[in-house]
Amino acid sequence: MAQSREHTFSGTRDRITARVWPNERPRYVAVLVHGYGEHIGRYEYVADRLVRHGAAVYGPDHMGHGRSEGDRVLIEDFEDVVTDVHTVERLGRADHPGVPVVVIGHSMGGLIAARYAQRHGAGLAALVLSGPVIGSWAIVPELLAYEEPPGTPIDPATLSRDLSVGTAYAADPLVWHGPFKRATLEAFATTLATIAGSGTFGSLPTLWVHGEADELVPIAGSRPGVEAVRGADLTERVYPGARHEVFNETNKDEVLDDVTAFVDRALSRAS
Template sequence: MTDAREHVLTGTRGTISAREWPHPRPRWIALVAHGYGEHIGRYAELAGALGKHGAAVFGPDHTGHGRSAGERVVIEDFEDVVTDLHTVAQRARSTHPDVPVVLIGHSMGGLVAARYAQRHGDRLAALVLSGPVIGTWETPARLLAHDSAHGEVPGIPVSPAALSRDPAVGAAYAADPLVWHGPMKRPTLRAFVRTLEDVARGGDVGRLPLLWLHGDDDRLVPLAGSRPGVERLSGGAATERIFPGARHEVFHETIKAAAFAEVTAFVDRVLGG
C-alpha cells in the first residue's frame, strides 16, 4: 500500500492532524475514528488490510490526541469532534468524489461515529463499531462521583494488558509517546456522560447498515453495556460479531485477521461486490 500522507486541517479548537492511506482508484473510502488516549497511526495495519480490499483510508487524530492541537485528552464537547471528523470526510470526498464512505469507529471513536451517523448518516454507506462506548458505560460517572467525594479524579490510566492478548500490542502501546498514559480528565468525563445521553436520545440510524464487533472479554468497555446502545442505534438491525476471549481492541487482537475479514465481507455485502 502507498505510504501514508499527513494533512493539517483547521478544526473547531485548533489544528487537526489527519492521515491518509491513499489508493489510486478506490472502490470505497474508510473513515476511521480512533479511541480515547491513542492516535490514528495505530491503525496502519487495519488501513493496509482495507487498502488491499480497495479502500482509501482517512482518519484524524482527535483534538487533544496524537499530533492534533489541544490539551492532552481534553475533549470539552464531542460535537466538536464530530464536526472535525466531518471536515476529514469532506477532504476525503474532495479527493475521491462519488466514492461511498464507510465510517469505522473504535471505543471512544465508536461514540463519535454513532453521533456522526445521527448527524450525517445520509452521507454514509455503512457504519462499523468496534468495542464502542455506547449504551451503558459506567466508568465516567463512577470517576466523577469519586471526584465529587474526594476532590480528584483517580489516577488510573488504561492498562496495556486490557487491550489485547498479544503482549507485543501492550508493549508498543506503553512505549508510544503519542499515547496518553495518565488519568482521565474531568472535562472529558463530563463530555462522555453528556454524549452517551445525546446518542441515547438521538434516535436510530434508519436503514444505514451497521456492523458491531466486540471482544467478549472486553473489560474496558464491557459487551453487556454496549449491547443496548447498539440495538437502539441500529433499530435492532445490526450485524454483530462477538469474538470469544478477545479483549478491547479487536483490530489489534490475536484474531485481528478475522476482524479485518468481517469488515471487508460486510462492505462487500453493502456495496455489492
C-alpha cells in the same frame, strides 16, 4: 504496509492532523475514528488491509490527541469532534467524488462514529462500531464521583491477547498515559445521553464487533446502547476470548475479514 501522508486543517477548536492512506482508484473511502488517549498511527495494519481491499483511508488525530493540537485528552464537547471528522470525510469526498464512504470507529471512536451516523448517516454507505463506548460506561460515573478524577491508567494487558500490543502501547509517546480530565468525562456522559435520545440509524448498514472478554468497555454496557440506536440492518460479531482492541487481537485477520466482507455486502446493496 501502505504508504501514508499527513494533512492538517483548522478544526473546530485546534489544528488537526489527519493521515491519509491513498488509493488512486478506490471502491470506497474509509474514515477511521480512533479511541481515547491514542492516535491514528496505531491503525497502520487496519489501514493497510482496507487499502488492499480497495479503500482510500482517512483518519484524524482528535483534538488533544496524537499529533493534533489542544490540551492532552481534553474534549469538552464531542459534537466538535464529530464536526472535525466530517471535515475529514469532506476531504475524502473532494479527492474521490462520487465514491461511497464507510465510517469505522473504535471505543471512544465508536461513540463518535455513532453520533456521526445520527448527524450525517444519510451520506454514508456503511458504519462499523468496534468495542464502542455507547449505552453505559461504568468508569464515567465512577470517576465523576471525585472532584479531581484519580489516575486510572489502562492496563496494557487488557488491550489484546497479543501482549506485544500492550507493550508497544505503553512505550508509545503519542499515547496518553495520565488521568482523565473531568471535562472529558462530563462530555462522555452528555454524549452517551444524546446518542440514546437521538433516534436510530435507520437503514444504514451497521456492523458491531466486540471482544467477549473486553474489560475496558464491557459488552454488557454497550449492548443496550447499540439496541437503542440500531436501525433495520445490524450485523453483530462477538469474538470469544478477545479483549478490547479486536483490530489488534490474535484473530485480527478474522475480524478484518468480517469487516471487509460486511463492506462488500453494503456496497453491493448501494450499487
